[in-house]
Amino acid sequence: MKSTALTTTLLLLLLSPAHAQLLPFLTNRQAQPPTQQQNPIMSNTPPGVQLPPSNDKTKDTIILSDVLGTQPTINIFAGFTQDIPSVSLRLANAGQNTTLLAPTNAAITSLPRKPWEDPREYSAFGADAYGGVEGGERARENLRRFTEAHVVPFSPWGEGERVERLGGGRVWWERREDKVVVMPGNVEVEGVVSRVGNGEVWVLRGVLDYAADSS
Numbered sequence: 001m002k003s004t005a006l007t008t009t010l011l012l013l014l015l016s017p018a019h020a021q022l023l024p025f026l027t028n029r030q031a032q033p034p035t036q037q038q039n040p041i042m043s044n045t046p047p048g049v050q051l052p053p054s055n056d057k058t059k060d061t062i063i064l065s066d067v068l069g070t071q072p073t074i075n076i077f078a079g080f081t082q083d084i085p086s087v088s089l090r091l092a093n094a095g096q097n098t099t100l101l102a103p104t105n106a107a108i109t110s111l112p113r114k115p116w117e118d119p120r121e122y123s124a125f126g127a128d129a130y131g132g133v134e135g136g137e138r139a140r141e142n143l144r145r146f147t148e149a150h151v152v153p154f155s156p157w158g159e160g161e162r163v164e165r166l167g168g169g170r171v172w173w174e175r176r177e178d179k180v181v182v183m184p185g186n187v188e189v190e191g192v193v194s195r196v197g198n199g200e201v202w203v204l205r206g207v208l209d210y211a212a213d214s215s
């Protein structure tokens with residue numbers, strides 16, 4: 001009953017979660033530590049002398065598509081973003097900023113149904129609603145809606161600032177005593193795991209409303 005087009009995403013479900021490295025929420029911007037630490041040594045540098053890394057340049061050239069795969073707690077959602085061109089192209093574009101609101105694997109697997117399933121389609125098309133070519137298209141469209149509902153096409157994103165998601169519908173965030181929530185829906189933010197040149201990855205403990213807009 002599952003679309004074969006979603007195989008890569010489904011494979012990610014098998015990977016076991018681990019703890020994400022959290023950055024302090026909304027402190028001064030910090031780069032995700034790059035994995036490669038070589039200092040480029042310029043040819044006119046005297047032998048034995050290493051120049052300090054030009055850190056600002058390094059930081060800004062790392063973008064969301066580089067870091068998204070490095071967080072095991074959100075690898076299911078990261079897989080979805082790769083399947084949806086409107087999102088994957090955006091995350092790979094250094095000129096477009098994004099705040100990616102990534103639900104944890106646990107938030108996605110504890111949903112009553114898969115993000116690409118819609119009970120109305122089961123009513124309309126029966127148990128095989130997601131089989132075959134047309135079923136695969138339905139699944140892909142639903143997955144697109146789910147994924148775009150978690151993409152804020154701006155960064156930095158200030159507290160209380162109401163922004164339209166890529167998939168439509170306005171969201172904002174608020175501080176509540178010891179936590180931060182995305183509104184509407186009071187979805188708790190576990191933390192910010194990446195700050196890079198074209199935006200930030202926030203980890204959510206739940207999913208945002210992604211119901212089809214019937215208007």
Ligand SMILES: *[C@@H]1O[C@H](CO)[C@@H](O)[C@H](O)[C@H]1NC(C)=O
Pocket residue numbers: 029097155156196197198199
């Ligand atoms: C995009 O993000 C970068 C890095 O945080 C920031 O310096 C820049 O001002 C942002 N650009 C826009 C248009 O918001």
